[in-house]
Amino acid sequence: MLLVLGGGLLALLAAMAVAPGLFTDADPRDCDLSRSVGPPSWAHPFGFDLFGCDYLARTVHGARASLLLAVAVVLGAGLLAVVLGTVAGYAGGLLDTVVSRITDVWSGIPIVLGGLVLLSATRERGLLQVIVVLTLFSWPPMVRLVRTSTQQTRELDFVTAARALGAGPLRVVRRHVLPHAVRPLVVFASGYAGVLISSEAILTYAGVGLQRPVESWGIQLQQAQERVTLAPHLLVFPSLFLVAAVLAFVLLGEGLRRRPVER
Template identity: 35%
Template sequence: MAERKRRGFWSRLLHNRLSIVGLTLTALLVIAGTFAPFIAPYDPTEMMFSDVFRPPSLAFPFGTDSLGRDMLSRIIWGARTSLYVGVLATAISLLIGVTFGSLAGYFQRTLSPVFMRLADIQLSVPDVVLLIVAATVIGARSLEVIALIIGVTMWPSIGRVARSKVMDIKTRDFVDAARMAGAGHGRIIWRHILPNGVGPLLIVATLDVGSAIVAEAGLSFLGLGDPTAVSWGQMITQGIEDMTYAPWCVIFPGLAIFSAVWGINVLGDALRDTLDVEL
C-alpha cells in the first residue's frame, strides 16, 4: 500500500510540466551547492587582474568582475551559500513554529491565545525591517547567525499551519484511542498527530527555503551579510557600479536568484497540488 502511494505521488508530480521545471531548477541548485568545490572551474576568490571585466566567452562563460574573478565560479559558490542558509533557516523556523504551533493547537484554550498574539505582533512588522534591525543589533555576520535571524522571522507561517493541523487532527478517533490507551500529551502530539499533518508542513517549509534565499540575498545586498561568504546579493551590490559597461556582473547573479526561488516556489505549488492540500 505504501509503495503504491509513493508511485502515485511521483506519477502525479511528474505529470505536471511546471513541476518538472521546478524539480530541475531545484536539483541544479542542490547539485551546485553541494558539489561547488568540484564543479566550479576557478577559485571564486581568485583575482586575475589580466582578465578584468572580460565579457562572457568560452574561457569565462559568465564573464569576470572588476577584480578578474570568474563569475560562473562565484555563482556556483553563491548557490552553496544560498542553499546552506535557506535550509538552515527553514530548519530553525520549523523547530520553533512546529513546537509553538503544536502546543497551541493541542492546548487550545490556554496556549492558543498567547501564540496567536505573538504571531500577530511579529507579522505586524515587515520581515525586511525585522531582518535589518536584528542583523544590525546582533552585529555578527556569520552565515549561521544570518540563518538564525531569518529562521526566527519566518516561524509564524509554519506555526499557524501546525496549529491548524493539530486542532483538526486531535479530534479524530485514533487520537482518542491513543489517549484512552494511556499515551501522554507529548507522545500523542509527536507520534500520532504531527505525522498525519506532515504534508502541509512540508509544503510551507519548501516555500520558506525560497523566502530564506531571498532574505539572505537582500541582507548581503545591503551589506549586512557574511562578508567572507560568496553571496549572490553581494555580487549584485558589487556589480551595480559597473553595470553600464559590465552588465553581466548583475544579470547573471540576478538570474541565479530568480531561477532558484522560482524553481522552489513552483515545486512547492506542485507539491500542494499533488498532495491536494489547502494551506
C-alpha cells in the first residue's frame, strides 16, 4: 500500500516535471508588476508572486529542478557508494580500513552545513553546482550501507560455493555480491531523495542555493519570506508541494523496505 501511494504521488510530480503544460497553460515568465502578490482567484488558483507571475505556473515548473536534483544526487552518490562500498567490503584489510576512516570523517559534516560553506564561496549557483556539492556530502551513509551488505553477502554459502568452483573476485562480485548488496541501497536512496529535496530548499531559502532563472520550490520560499505576512499564499503553495515530494519519496522507501525479498 505504501509503495503504491508513494509511487503514485511521485508519478504525478514527475509528470509535472516532464510535461508541466498538462497542469497549466500559463507561462511562468509572463509577469506583470501590476498583478504583484495578487491573491488566489478562480482564473489563477495560486495567485501571483512578487513580480506578477502566475504562481501556479511557477510552482508546477519548479518540480523539474527539485526532482532532477534529487535523482541526480542519488545516482551520483549511489554510484560512488557502490564502487567504494563493494571494494572495501569484499577486499577487507587495509583498503577497508582506509575507506571506513575516510567515510567516518566525511560523514561528520552535515549536508546542509557543508553545502552552506561550499556554495557560499561559489559565484554561480546553477543546478549543476548544487548537484555536485550535495553529492559530495551524500555518499558516506550509502558507502557504509553497501560495505556492510557486501560483508554479509560474501560469507553466504552460494558465494563461498562460487569461489570454490573457481570464480574470480570480479565475477563473484558482479554476479553474486552486487545484486544482494545494492538492494538495501535502493531502499535507502528512495527515502534519502526526500532529504535532498529538503536540503536544496533550505540552502536556497538561506540564499546560497539555486538562483534564477532556475525555477524551484526553494527559490519560491526564499522570495516569499519578504512578503509572507502580506501574501501568505506565496509560502503555502510551494511548501505543500515540497512536503508532497518528500512524503512521496519517504513512502516509496518505506514501501520498498517492507516488500518481501524474492528468493
